[in-house]
Amino acid sequence: AKTWVLTKHFDGFPKNSNFELRLEQLPEPKDGEVLLEAVFLSVDPYMRPFSRVRMKEGDIMIGTQVAKVIQSNNAAFPVGSHVVGRCGWRTHTVCDGTGLTPIMPDWPQDVPLTLALGAVGMPGLTALYGIEEVLGLQAGETLLVNAAAGAVGSVVGQLAKLKGCKVVGSAGSDAKVAFLKELGFDEAFNYKSVGSLEEALKKASPQGYDCYFENVSGPFSSVALPQMKDFGRIAVCGAISLYNDTMPQTGPYPHLTMIFKQLKMEGFMQSRWEHKHPESLKRLMAWVKEGKLICREHVTEGFENMPAAFMGMLQGENIGKAIVKV
Numbered sequence: 001a002k003t004w005v006l007t008k009h010f011d012g013f014p015k016n017s018n019f020e021l022r023l024e025q026l027p028e029p030k031d032g033e034v035l036l037e038a039v040f041l042s043v044d045p046y047m048r049p050f051s052r053v054r055m056k057e058g059d060i061m062i063g064t065q066v067a068k069v070i071q072s073n074n075a076a077f078p079v080g081s082h083v084v085g086r087c088g089w090r091t092h093t094v095c096d097g098t099g100l101t102p103i104m105p106d107w108p109q110d111v112p113l114t115l116a117l118g119a120v121g122m123p124g125l126t127a128l129y130g131i132e133e134v135l136g137l138q139a140g141e142t143l144l145v146n147a148a149a150g151a152v153g154s155v156v157g158q159l160a161k162l163k164g165c166k167v168v169g170s171a172g173s174d175a176k177v178a179f180l181k182e183l184g185f186d187e188a189f190n191y192k193s194v195g196s197l198e199e200a201l202k203k204a205s206p207q208g209y210d211c212y213f214e215n216v217s218g219p220f221s222s223v224a225l226p227q228m229k230d231f232g233r234i235a236v237c238g239a240i241s242l243y244n245d246t247m248p249q250t251g252p253y254p255h256l257t258m259i260f261k262q263l264k265m266e267g268f269m270q271s272r273w274e275h276k277h278p279e280s281l282k283r284l285m286a287w288v289k290e291g292k293l294i295c296r297e298h299v300t301e302g303f304e305n306m307p308a309a310f311m312g313m314l315q316g317e318n319i320g321k322a323i324v325k326v
């Protein structure tokens, strides 16, 4: 198997020298075990902050992949079937089924398997739970989402439109803004070229925002919070603008805004609703099949390009879900 090892913990933005491509000799699968071959691998923002808490130097990079079962001593995973597995950055894996989920049994022929890593996978679930469980988004409300052209954000905006909301999205390029308009966002702007973020937020929704789906944090939040309506709700999903900081950012502290506007802010991880995943994936798939959920992907070819794909995603090269095709 080829593997990508984290040789040195990230210090600031990841560099090529943090990673090393290594070969590993795999054992023959024993009773109950399977041999998997990676087909598509996911690169996700969480890998950056989780690397510190979930990994030590010398470990294979964490991550999820769609893999094909090529040898099997486990009836739950027949040869030729596909699974979503938390196998890490590796081309081949021998395992006993722990951490593997068979691809939905009735996965439609005409839907790419890559969606199991995106809109009909973890990022799609994150968008759905943030909207329904955390925000309790209601028809007629106005929602703000940042990193809106990414894997989670693009689903957030589309689900909010399906619920009958006004949706405002921000993203880091004009091409991304055009994509958001294609998806049906009511307002979208490029936060890098907009000049005054405060003015852009006010212009997009002069009445303010009922809900804010937070993917970015940092200075963006400091400007966005005062634009909330009274009793506004904020789902803190991610904080990508902070992930590569070498020193924790301090302030400005939002508490006064939160008090005066009586805001409600809740952090969440999609894993809280694991018991709902099967049903939720069916709902996401139904929206895809009905053409109500448009999924774009940014595919990098070649397992050897995993670090480049990961760093590119952190820098905003992706429109939609960032994927690596082996």
Ligand code: NDP
Pocket: 044, 045, 046, 122, 123, 126, 147, 148, 149, 150, 151, 152, 153, 170, 171, 172, 173, 176, 215, 216, 236, 237, 238, 239, 240, 241, 242, 268, 269, 270, 271, 313, 314, 315, 316, 317, 318, 320, 321, 322
């Ligand atoms: P994306 O597909 O959105 O890719 C990351 C994007 O973040 C980039 O394309 C870039 O877009 C944007 N970005 C990077 N740096 C900055 C910055 N400094 N300021 C603003 N935007 C930045 O990733 P995901 O959709 O997978 O993840 C989005 C967020 O959701 C992340 O914060 C992630 O950690 C979080 N998340 C949380 C989960 C949970 O359970 N709580 C689960 C999954 C994801 P741009 O060009 O717009 O800058």
